Amino acid sequence: ETGVTQSPTHLIKTRGQQxxxxxxxxxxHNTVSWYQQALGQGPQFIFQYYREEENGRGNFPPRFSGLxxxxxxxxxxxxxxxxxxxxxxxxxxxxxxxxxxxSYEQYFGPGTRLTVT
Amino acid sequence: xxxxxxxxxxxxxPEGENLVLNCSFTDxxxxxxxxFRQDPGKGLTSLLLIQSSQREQTSGRLNASLDKSSGRSxxxxxxxxxxxxxxxxxxxxxxxxxxKLIFGSGTRLLVRP
Numbered sequence: 157e158t159g160v161t162q163s164p165t166h167l168i169k170t171r172g173q174q175x176x177x178x179x180x181x182x183x184x185h186n187t188v189s190w191y192q193q194a195l196g197q198g199p200q201f202i203f204q205y206y207r208e209e210e211n212g213r214g215n216f217p218p219r220f221s222g223l224x225x226x227x228x229x230x231x232x233x234x235x236x237x238x239x240x241x242x243x244x245x246x247x248x249x250x251x252x253x254x255x256x257x258x259s260y261e262q263y264f265g266p267g268t269r270l271t272v273t
Numbered sequence: 274x275x276x277x278x279x280x281x282x283x284x285x286x287p288e289g290e291n292l293v294l295n296c297s298f299t300d301x302x303x304x305x306x307x308x309f310r311q312d313p314g315k316g317l318t319s320l321l322l323i324q325s326s327q328r329e330q331t332s333g334r335l336n337a338s339l340d341k342s343s344g345r346s347x348x349x350x351x352x353x354x355x356x357x358x359x360x361x362x363x364x365x366x367x368x369x370x371x372x373k374l375i376f377g378s379g380t381r382l383l384v385r386p
Contacts, residue, residue, distance in 0.1 A: 162316075187372055189372065189373060189374070191374075191376075196378070197378055198277070198362055198364075198376030198377050198378045198379055199317075199362075199364075199374075199376050200376075201373040201374065201375070204372055204373055206372070211372065212372070212373055214373070244314070246316060246317065248317075248374075250372065252372050261307065261319060261322045262307070262319070262372075262374060263319065264309070264316045264317040264318075264319070265316050266315060266316040267315065267316045269314065
């Protein structure tokens, strides 16, 4: 069973640029959530995709957008980068819904460290 | 609005000591609570998940308890080792249509040899 993977590992961008981060879900999972973790803080929920549709959004501006693909992999896009966007971006996958009651445990990837200069 | 608080923010203990990390949350309408470990600059590793109907979960030297009515959870680490040094985060999942987790800021643990 393959775990959650993210790419790239590290990224350096300039203020005003755009960035795309990628996440591959764990096999069998249908839900992907994205989180932003600033240094010394807990992760903050950005948004979530369930079966290719957005299923909830945190307090982030519209320049943060995402996609989920039929194979349940996902992208996080950030436009007009600001210095405060520098953070560790975490992707988590889980299996949600269905007839059986499951643990709904979320599994996290290793993260992408984004630095905006 | 659900808020999650972890105390203490940092903890330093000698090897072999038993220790308790605390997590509190303001809204008892949760679906479950997860404890995670995070090494510096790395992703999150799930340690224990407690469903809202459960009181505790155990894995090896780790024991997590949940008291939903008082909005508290504890993570007990027995016989701590230097390899346990990391940041420990707790997160709650609200009982609503969103599957998001709400995290505390974590406790940074250092176990001294």
